[in-house]
Amino acid sequence: MAGPEPITPGRLLSALQWRYATQRFDPSRPIPAAAWSAILESLRLAPSGFGLQPWRIVSVESPALRRALSAASWNQPQVLEAPRLLVLCRRDRVESLDVERLIALARGQRAISDEEAARWRAGLASFVESGAATDQWAARQVYLALGVLVAAAAVLGVDACPLEGIDPPAYDRELGLAGTGYQTVVAVALGYRAAGDPAATADKLRFPEAEVFTRA
Amino acid sequence: MAGPEPITPGRLLSALQWRYATQRFDPSRPIPAAAWSAILESLRLAPSGFGLQPWRIVSVESPALRRALSAASWNQPQVLEAPRLLVLCRRDRVESLDVERLIALARGQRAISDEEAARWRAGLASFVESGAATDQWAARQVYLALGVLVAAAAVLGVDACPLEGIDPPAYDRELGLAGTGYQTVVAVALGYRAAGDPAATADKLRFPEAEVFTRA
Numbered sequence: 001m002a003g004p005e006p007i008t009p010g011r012l013l014s015a016l017q018w019r020y021a022t023q024r025f026d027p028s029r030p031i032p033a034a035a036w037s038a039i040l041e042s043l044r045l046a047p048s049g050f051g052l053q054p055w056r057i058v059s060v061e062s063p064a065l066r067r068a069l070s071a072a073s074w075n076q077p078q079v080l081e082a083p084r085l086l087v088l089c090r091r092d093r094v095e096s097l098d099v100e101r102l103i104a105l106a107r108g109q110r111a112i113s114d115e116e117a118a119r120w121r122a123g124l125a126s127f128v129e130s131g132a133a134t135d136q137w138a139a140r141q142v143y144l145a146l147g148v149l150v151a152a153a154a155v156l157g158v159d160a161c162p163l164e165g166i167d168p169p170a171y172d173r174e175l176g177l178a179g180t181g182y183q184t185v186v187a188v189a190l191g192y193r194a195a196g197d198p199a200a201t202a203d204k205l206r207f208p209e210a211e212v213f214t215r216a
Numbered sequence: 217m218a219g220p221e222p223i224t225p226g227r228l229l230s231a232l233q234w235r236y237a238t239q240r241f242d243p244s245r246p247i248p249a250a251a252w253s254a255i256l257e258s259l260r261l262a263p264s265g266f267g268l269q270p271w272r273i274v275s276v277e278s279p280a281l282r283r284a285l286s287a288a289s290w291n292q293p294q295v296l297e298a299p300r301l302l303v304l305c306r307r308d309r310v311e312s313l314d315v316e317r318l319i320a321l322a323r324g325q326r327a328i329s330d331e332e333a334a335r336w337r338a339g340l341a342s343f344v345e346s347g348a349a350t351d352q353w354a355a356r357q358v359y360l361a362l363g364v365l366v367a368a369a370a371v372l373g374v375d376a377c378p379l380e381g382i383d384p385p386a387y388d389r390e391l392g393l394a395g396t397g398y399q400t401v402v403a404v405a406l407g408y409r410a411a412g413d414p415a416a417t418a419d420k421l422r423f424p425e426a427e428v429f430t431r432a
Contacts, residue, residue, distance in 0.1 A: 004230035006373030007223055009254035014220035016261045016368070038225035044428050045232045047366060049380045051421055059431050087432075102421070109419045136352050140359040144378070147363020150263060152232070155371055157222030162360070164265045175432055203325045205267050205318065212260050215275050216303075216391055 012155065019154040020204065022161040022189070024197035025082040031191060035156045036084065039190065042152035043088075046145035050124055052098055054091035054138040055145060056182045058175055059084065065174060072170035073187070078161050082189035087171060089182040090142045094134035099124045142185045153190060163187040228371065235370035236420065238377040238405070240413035241298040247407060251372045252300065255406065258368035259304075262361035266340055268314055270307035270354040271361060272398045274391055275300065281390060288386035289403070294377050298405035303387060305398040306358045310350035315340050358401045369406060379403040 031039070043057055060066055069087075070079040079085060091098065103117050112120075127134070146162055153160040164186055171177075171184035193200050206212075247255070259273055276282055285303075286295040295301060307314065319333050328336075343350070362378055369376040380402055387393075387400035409416050422428075 003234040003373050004227060006231075007227075007371050009250040009372060011220060011223075012254050012368055012371060013257055013261075015222075016258055016364075018219040019263075021263055034225040038228050040425075040429060041229055042232055042367065044422055044425065045229075045420070046363065047235075047237055047378060053423055053428070055428070057429050059429060061431055065432055101423075105421055105423060109421065136355070139352070140356055143356040143359040144363040144366070147262065147360040147365075148232075148367045149363075150360070151258065151364045151367035151371075152228055155223050155228060155367075156225060157219050162263060204261070205321055205325065206260055207269055207317075207321060209256075209260065212269070212271070213256060213273050213275060215277055216281055 007155070015154040015157070016151070017204065018157075019150070019159070020199060020202075022078065022082075022159040022191075022193050022197060023199040024077055024194040025159065025189060025191040026194040027081045027083065027191075029192045030083045031158055035158055038156060039149060039153055039158065042148050043145050046148040048141045048144065049137065050102075050127065052091075052094065052102060052141075054094055054098065054134075055142050056089045056180075058087040058089065060087060060175075068174045069166075069171060069187075072167040072174065073163060074165050076163060076165060078163060078189035079187070081191075081194070082161070083191040085187060085189050087175060087187050088142045088146055088185050089177065090135070090138035090185045092135060092138075092181055092183045093131065094128055094138060096121070096128050099128060139185050146186060146188060149188065158190055159193045161189045163189060223371070231370040231373070232367070233420065234373075235366070235375070236415060236418075238294065238298075238375040238407075238409050238413060239415040240293055240410040241375065241405060241407040242410040243297045243299065243407075245408045246299045247374055251374055254372060255365060255369055255374065258364050259302075259361050262364040264357045264360065265353065266318075266343065268307075268310065268318060268357075270310055270314065270350075271358050272305045272396075274303040274305065276303060276391075284390045285382075285387060285403075288383040288390065289379060290381050292379060292381060294379060294405035295403070297407075297410070298377070299407040301403060301405050303391060303403050304358045304362060304401050305393065306351070306354035306401045308351060308354075308397055308399045309347065310344055310354060312337070312344050315344060355401050362402060362404060365404065374406055375409045377405045379405060
């Protein structure tokens with residue numbers, strides 16, 4: 001199948017070199033609506049193990065909430081200054097309910113026989129029964145989606161900064177996540193770098209290829 | 217700073233809609249060298265918490281090793297058919313050694329005063345001392361890099377399939393990772409979809425926006 005016109009490797013690398021963990025955003029420069037929609041959609045379209053999509057994404061728009069989250073983020077300036085702030089949450093524990101939800105989604109799009117649904121349940125049974133281990137698994141899926149977003153934002157020319165230095169239980173409280181079945185994993189600030197961000201001109205620190213890649 | 221020319225939101229979305237978890241690759245169609253270099257570089261340039269890059273990437277080229285890994289991957293056809301197979305490994309436990317390695321990297325690129333290095337060590341001390349918890353953290357960083365790769369491959373028009381259904385300890389044995397300080401997390405097969413891959417024409421199953429996104 002002929003796909004969409006690919007971009008050149010050089011253009012991709014320029015975008016990935018251009019991006020960095022933006023420290024200071026320009027609060028006065030919003031992300032255009034079409035780019036913002038595409039960034040959200042990059043999360044929704046991200047792949048996940050078994051296709052379970054064990055995540056929810058909260059877009060934080062309330063200024064009061066931003067202030068409360070800033071206090072739960074070591075006062076990192078991005079939480080208040082970035083035009084957009086997303087909180088990426090994971091399913092706290094994958095259950096058979098999640099498998100049924102996925103099967104129902106599939107049934108809404110195409111015919112799924114009872115036998116096919118039964119095979120689906122059986123295929124996921126041992127995973128779902130692993131219970132507690134699914135929490136870390138779900139967190140990894142959220143990070144995969146975050147990686148898709150990081151690359152998507154870069155090629156769109158939008159700055160992004162993943163924020164791991166947050167207090168997830170405090171985020172959960174501020175966002176009222178108790179009882180929802182979802183928990184905060186990581187946040188990400190998005191917008192455009194401020195003119196004076198000192199981090200923008202720092203060299204990117206990456207180990208050389210020989211220390212990252214091996215062949216076998 | 218004016219960045220590289222961004223791609224349009226529509227073009228990004230076309231690429232993300234086009235991609236899918238490729239089941240059958242065309243073994244006879246290699247990835248051009250420039251695209252392959254860019255895909256590897258997308259991993260090397262991926263962001264990571266504290267900039268620690270707690271990963272190593274193994275490119276599996278030996279046919280004998282491919283066969284051994286196939287047996288450790290439920291015989292999923294991608295492991296033998298995809299022109300490229302990467303194994304993404306995490307640092308098994310982050311130590312003060314990793315912090316020193318990062319400081320040495322920084323010192324190779326710019327002047328770092330002893331005071332600055334000391335602040336760096338102090339800032340990471342409590343994280344490093346958390347010991348065992350760093351293994352799951354490192355796995356999440358690997359997934360973030362995997363997400364960057366998924367998006368990078370898509371915009372380059374290269375097919376990719378993350379492979380979670382593998383036996384990591386068996387991979388570690390086959391790849392000789394014991395004692396290296398790195399452990400298998402996930403694999404990814406890359407190349408181009410075979411003409412007959414039934415998965416290529418299946419509808420993408422994604423929960424609707426209203427079930428993924430909330431505003432607060």
